[in-house]
Amino acid sequence: MFWQLARGFGAKVNGEAFWSLAKSFPFSVFRKLQNDAKQMEALLFGQSGLLEADVEDPYFIELKSAYAFLKQKHQLSNYGVLPIKFFRLRPPNFPTIRLAQLVQLYHKNTYLFSKVIQANSYEELQRIFQCSTSDFWHTHYNFKTLSAKRIKKRLSKSFVDLLIINSVLPIKYAYQHVNGQDQDPLILILKSIPSEQNSIVKSFNALKPISKTALNSQALIELKNNYCSKLKCLQCGIGSVVLNQNV
Secondary structure (H helix, E strand, O other): OHHHHHHHHHHHHHHHHHHHHHOOOOHHHHHHOOOOHHHHHHHHHHHOOOOOOOOOOHHHHHHHHHHHHHHHHHOOOOOOOOOOOOOOOOHHHOHHHHHHHHHHHHHHOOOHHHHHHHOOOHHHHHHHOOOOOOHHHHOEOOOOOEOOOOOOOOOOHHHHHHHHHHHHHHHHHHHHHHOOOOOHHHHHHHHHOEOOOOHHHHHHHHHOOOOOEHHHHHHHHHHHHHHHOOOOHHHOHHHHHHHHHHO
């Protein structure tokens, strides 16, 4: 689940980079640091390469020193970790902020996996993922520049929705499938989440306003990626109807 959540926090731009970061060290190392958010940040920022610059900020220097100790103690290597990207991202979506939020999520939820598995409603999952950053990031978006004003950088409801759809529900589905548990609660959760608003969904809605919930939008994304884009109109139930109407 840690790998999946890391990819989710990276979103489209940094998803693969965060995935490679999460896989670059044993999760047991991260879990042992859960009582110390600063050590957790040192681990993630160090493994991502974000501590390799020369910055005079005291917090940066403290993290860099902590990472040097962790790297030696656990024989860590970040070989194979993909470069982190800032380009074309709005400051609230900077990878520094997302990594700090990921740290706080695990810091405040010692048994996160159990909480996620046991949650049976959209509201429960939203509550679990209500987190911000450590104090340093309330006045920074990166290590070099001070923010104009102090802002608690909390995960937005819409971002948590994406985490639930793309990271949490697949994990819950796999767990429940392996254990022979009922999948109906997952469908109810999807029906409780507002529809995603991306280019695929907007294009379908322009033809007919059909997508009201995440269950609808996920179905449309699946339809577009695995049928429309692959020109499998004859293998698609909807495509067959459309083509027959036009014959």
